[in-house]
Amino acid sequence: MDKIKQVAIVGGVHGNEFSGIYLIKQYQAKPDLASRASFNTELVWANPEAHYANKRYLHSDLNRQFKNTDLANPRLANYEQSRAKVLNAQLGPKGDAKTDLLIDLHNTTSNMGACLILTQAGPFYNQLAAYVKMMMPEAIISRDEDHFAAEEHALMCTVGRYGVLVEVGPQPQSVLRQDVLELMDCMTQHILDFAELYNSNSLPALPKQTEAFRYLHSIKLPMNDKGERLGMVHKNVQDKDYQPINPGDPIFTLFDGTEIYYDGDTTVYPTFINEAAYYDNNLAMSLNEKVWITLD
Template sequence: MDKIKQVAIVGGVHGNEFSGIYLVKQFQAEPERCRRSSFTTETVWANPAAYAANKRYLHSDLNRQFKNVDLANPELTDYEQSRAKVLNAQLGPKGAARTDLLIDLHNTTSNMGACLILTQAGPFYNKMAAYVKMNMPDAIISRDEDHFAAEEHALMCTLGRYGVLVEVGPQPQSVLRQDVLDLMQTMVQHILDFVELYNQDNLPALPKKTEAFRYLHSIKLPMNAAGERIGMVHKNVQDRDYQPINPGDPIFTLFDGTEVLYKGEHVVYPTFINEAAYYDNNLAMSLNEKVIIELE
């Protein structure tokens, strides 16, 4: 049976997402909290320079630097691009990593609750999703773009042989909230417990079907020809992450009062609604479809 021998818990990929940073600091102060008998746990603070500057990043988004082609490109040398290569050497190398499972901790300003984001498919991920959802019923399981091979993903968690993101919100940038930190810690503990039971071939009976969401595409805020914003997320959508949007529902309100309706043909489920970090790209939200994870 496949065994997980080395786990890495990474916080602070984005310097203004504080829950992961402070959870890693807590684990470093009390390592027994993330220790289990069947594997070794390493804790990593990914981007301390961005934290010191109180920014998401200094030059480029660190969590978009981990495609194989970019890690191998010597011309990519800004701070985060260089930092990605250091982390790849420390935790990877990607494709032949010494890290069996990388747990990457993130906050969102959106009202998403506690989300386990899977970037790959397979029995290990499916069992983890079922275990976490069984023990944390309010958790959201996201399959993101799990149809892409790991080498095509730019996310840091794909450095590991397995990798997941724990995304928790709502939390403003550069702020700590106890409820959000508690949710993050609870989900991480469930993941660590799952790995321990998985390694020991002692998992409990898991649900055969687990509800999840798969990313479809993102949509932008309303813009004019000059690239200026002319509207905002509709009040009926705001803070309703993972709640259905039906064809014909309003999704934006223009500043002149006009409502913009969703023109898709199928029900979708929005997330990262009005995420502050995505305003530089004018992204309004990501749209998802509901899927079912089935265990064999």
């Protein structure tokens, strides 16, 4: 049977997302919290220099550096690009990884609650989603472009043989919140428990269907032809992550008071609404469709 023998829990891929860093510190102080009998756990602080600078990153987003082609390109050598190669050697190499399960911890300024993000499909992920949702009903399950092969993904978690992100918010950048840290710990503990039960073939009966959301595309804030912002996320959408937007619903308010309406023809579910880290790209939100994960 497929076994999880080596787990890595990674915090601080983004230097100003504090919960993952401090959860790693808690686990380092009390290793039993992150360990289970059937596997070893490595605790990794991914981007310390960005944290010391109190920035998301120094030169480029570390969580966008893990495509196979980029890892193999020696000309990509700024701090985060070099750091990605070090982490890939430590935990991977991607495609033949020594790490069986990589859990990557993140915060968002958006009101997403506790979100388990899956970047791959398959029986292991389907069972994990069903287990986490069963044990933690408030959890959101996100299938983020899981139709792409791992080598096409640039995310840190795809270095592992299996990999997931734990994304929790809302939390401002460079701030700690107890409720957010506790949600992150809770979800991480459920993932570790799942791996232990998976290894011993002793998972409980799982729900046959689990609600999830699949990423469709992102939309930008309204801008003029000079790239200047003309408006903001509509107050009816703000903080309503994973709540439905129907055709014709207002999604933006321009500074002159004009409302802009969603012009799609199907209901969608927004997330990463007004995420502060995405303002450099003027991204307003990501849109998702609701899907169901079905167990055989």
